[in-house]
Amino acid sequence: MNPFFLFSIIDFLGVFVAAFGGAIAARRDQRYAFDLVGVLGLGFVSALGGGICRDLLIQHGPPLAFVDTRYLVTAFCGATAGLMLDLRVDAKLQGTLMMVDAAALGLFAVAGATRAMEAGLSSLPALLLGLTTAVGGGSLRDVLSGRTPKVFEKGELYAIVATVAATVFVLLRLLSVNHTVASCVGVGCGFLLRLLTIRFHWMTKSASIR
Amino acid sequence: MNPFFLFSIIDFLGVFVAAFGGAIAARRDQRYAFDLVGVLGLGFVSALGGGICRDLLIQHGPPLAFVDTRYLVTAFCGATAGLMLDLRVDAKLQGTLMMVDAAALGLFAVAGATRAMEAGLSSLPALLLGLTTAVGGGSLRDVLSGRTPKVFEKGELYAIVATVAATVFVLLRLLSVNHTVASCVGVGCGFLLRLLTIRFHWMTKSASIR
Amino acid sequence: MNPFFLFSIIDFLGVFVAAFGGAIAARRDQRYAFDLVGVLGLGFVSALGGGICRDLLIQHGPPLAFVDTRYLVTAFCGATAGLMLDLRVDAKLQGTLMMVDAAALGLFAVAGATRAMEAGLSSLPALLLGLTTAVGGGSLRDVLSGRTPKVFEKGELYAIVATVAATVFVLLRLLSVNHTVASCVGVGCGFLLRLLTIRFHWMTKSASIR
Numbered sequence: 001m002n003p004f005f006l007f008s009i010i011d012f013l014g015v016f017v018a019a020f021g022g023a024i025a026a027r028r029d030q031r032y033a034f035d036l037v038g039v040l041g042l043g044f045v046s047a048l049g050g051g052i053c054r055d056l057l058i059q060h061g062p063p064l065a066f067v068d069t070r071y072l073v074t075a076f077c078g079a080t081a082g083l084m085l086d087l088r089v090d091a092k093l094q095g096t097l098m099m100v101d102a103a104a105l106g107l108f109a110v111a112g113a114t115r116a117m118e119a120g121l122s123s124l125p126a127l128l129l130g131l132t133t134a135v136g137g138g139s140l141r142d143v144l145s146g147r148t149p150k151v152f153e154k155g156e157l158y159a160i161v162a163t164v165a166a167t168v169f170v171l172l173r174l175l176s177v178n179h180t181v182a183s184c185v186g187v188g189c190g191f192l193l194r195l196l197t198i199r200f201h202w203m204t205k206s207a208s209i210r
Numbered sequence: 211m212n213p214f215f216l217f218s219i220i221d222f223l224g225v226f227v228a229a230f231g232g233a234i235a236a237r238r239d240q241r242y243a244f245d246l247v248g249v250l251g252l253g254f255v256s257a258l259g260g261g262i263c264r265d266l267l268i269q270h271g272p273p274l275a276f277v278d279t280r281y282l283v284t285a286f287c288g289a290t291a292g293l294m295l296d297l298r299v300d301a302k303l304q305g306t307l308m309m310v311d312a313a314a315l316g317l318f319a320v321a322g323a324t325r326a327m328e329a330g331l332s333s334l335p336a337l338l339l340g341l342t343t344a345v346g347g348g349s350l351r352d353v354l355s356g357r358t359p360k361v362f363e364k365g366e367l368y369a370i371v372a373t374v375a376a377t378v379f380v381l382l383r384l385l386s387v388n389h390t391v392a393s394c395v396g397v398g399c400g401f402l403l404r405l406l407t408i409r410f411h412w413m414t415k416s417a418s419i420r
Numbered sequence: 421m422n423p424f425f426l427f428s429i430i431d432f433l434g435v436f437v438a439a440f441g442g443a444i445a446a447r448r449d450q451r452y453a454f455d456l457v458g459v460l461g462l463g464f465v466s467a468l469g470g471g472i473c474r475d476l477l478i479q480h481g482p483p484l485a486f487v488d489t490r491y492l493v494t495a496f497c498g499a500t501a502g503l504m505l506d507l508r509v510d511a512k513l514q515g516t517l518m519m520v521d522a523a524a525l526g527l528f529a530v531a532g533a534t535r536a537m538e539a540g541l542s543s544l545p546a547l548l549l550g551l552t553t554a555v556g557g558g559s560l561r562d563v564l565s566g567r568t569p570k571v572f573e574k575g576e577l578y579a580i581v582a583t584v585a586a587t588v589f590v591l592l593r594l595l596s597v598n599h600t601v602a603s604c605v606g607v608g609c610g611f612l613l614r615l616l617t618i619r620f621h622w623m624t625k626s627a628s629i630r
Contacts, residue, residue, distance in 0.1 A: 026362075027418055027420075028419060032363055033418050034364070035363060035365070035414035035416060037414065038362030057476070057486065059476075059483075060482075062270075062331060063269075067331075072335065072338070121486055122489060125482075125486035125487075125492065143563065144353065145358055147566055148566040152454050152455070152458030154453045204456060206454070207446070207458070208449070208453050208454070209447045210449075238629060238630060240630065244573060244574070244626070244627055245626060245627055246624060246625075248569075248573060251571075251579075252572065266477070269479065272480075272541060276477065276541055276548075276549075279544050282544050282545065293627060354572070355568055356567055
């Protein structure tokens with residue numbers, strides 16, 4: 001099977017799950033009473049914000065999410081599901097969501113770096129833009145919810161996993177490894193590392209010097 | 211009379227009123243003591259932030275507000291008026307401001323969708339960019355004032371009115387209705403619907419599941 | 421000596437100091453426990469956010485910081501220094517940092533206006549984009565740290581100094597003064613005015629009408 005077909009599935013599943021998760025998080029917010037606009041809006045931002053930030057920074061035409069309408073439709077469906085479902089997300093569904101999110105984390109990092117390199121940027125910016133794609137949506141959601149991006153605070157290794165995935169991909173490409181292979185290894189590294197960090201509760205430490 | 215001449219008047223009045231309102235809101239802020247830079251800055255952002263966000267997302271040249279200097283001058287005048295006037299805004303002036311704001315809401319939504327379609331984007335992104343134009347300035351102001359965008363919280367139907375205006379316009383255009391007619395109907399729908407929501411105190415409900 | 425060689429030194433020193441200062445500020449944050457990602461991220465944003473905002477608004481190719489990799493490397497070194505150093509910044513180092521910051525303030529304002537004019541924008545937008553370059557990084561850092569931009573609040577004259585530097589430069593250019601001379605005068609004005617405002621504790625007043 002062509003791995004890019006698998007990637008495409010992970011991509012849209014990732015967008016759906018991020019929109020769903022963003023909408024649910026908005027409904028659970030302790031400080032603000034978000035309405036339908038807020039829930040859908042924060043779902044959209046969670047799902048598409050990272051890629052849109054990347055495309056603004058690359059300055060190579062309108063954001064992919066506005067050109068390929070399937071992204072908007074997928075995000076809309078995910079956010080609407082998050083708005084409608086009144087059930088408590090049970091443990092089994094939670095596990096599935098976590099798996100999709102872990103796979104999407106690596107994929108978004110690799111896809112972001114790929115897009116930056118295709119637009120002519122060099123390795124270091126490409127790496128940063130991969131990271132931006134992976135964590136930008138959630139961070140923008142956090143800012144729009146009146147808090148600091150969660151990836152900046154001590155806790156789960158999320159941005160670091162994305163950085164590793166993008167770095168592995170970029171290094172393999174620098175070593176002239178075939179694009180398909182480099183992509184698969186990068187996405188796979190991100191996925192496995194994310195599962196490991198969850199399984200073993202690896203956490204980042206505070207860097208405070210108060 | 212050419213309706214686009216009327217639209218141009220509403221456009222600049224809308225920018226003026228948004229800058230004025232943003233500056234007054236900054237001076238009334240309960241949590242922060244904004245200075246002249248903050249008041250003028252938040253006035254500018256309220257007035258021009260929506261259009262600038264739209265133009266960044268469209269990626270079709272520098273923001274209109276930086277190319278047509280009349281927008282900057284109008285926003286500056288509005289923000290300066292908000293900075294200087296020490297009077298309590300009385301009920302009659304309040305009513306006028308509200309009418310201008312209602313007319314501008316529909317116009318910004320339609321103008322944003324128009325600009326997105328002219329840049330080659332399809333209906334769904336155009337609709338979202340119309341909404342962004344209408345509510346982006348106020349939302350950016352809210353974020354820069356350390357809160358979540360008011361359009362996301364339960365309360366007045368603001369984003370929904372903008373969405374309706376943009377949707378009506380986009381649908382009429384899809385049905386090949388003449389641009390002038392579609393614009394007039396879209397702006398008119400937005401204006402009337404906004405007045406209705408104010409008159410009858412229509413509110414959105416919280417979607418919280420805490 | 422070619423003044424632009426001096427400018428280049430101030431430019432990179434300014435980026436380094438801003439990244440260092442942003443990282444230290446993140447570690448001293450009273451409300452959030454930032455980890456390594458947060459400290460490096462806020463250092464990057466402080467150093468490069470202003471120029472990146474300017475380049476997004478100009479829409480004239482990808483941000484300079486992503487094209488000329490020396491900026492990323494300099495910001496990375498500055499942020500890493502801020503992350504590593506556990507010493508309390510002593511008075512002498514504090515004085516040096518303050519001098520570099522004051523010189524960079526004027527330079528960033530002039531460089532931003534220059535870049536905007538080179539992209540074909542007129543004087544008023546160029547002035548605003550000079551201001552954006554100078555204060556955008558710190559402001560973005562503030563927003564990502566969950567507060568309102570410090571330049572908006574009553575206190576030190578920071579944005580006003582940047583505005584003066586950019587205005588002096590733009591006016592001299594309008595009077596057809598040679599680019600090198602106009603740049604030197606603009607940067608010098610910004611530097612001296614910033615030192616004066618610190619020496620004499622000039623402050624802006626609150627514009628509140630609560």
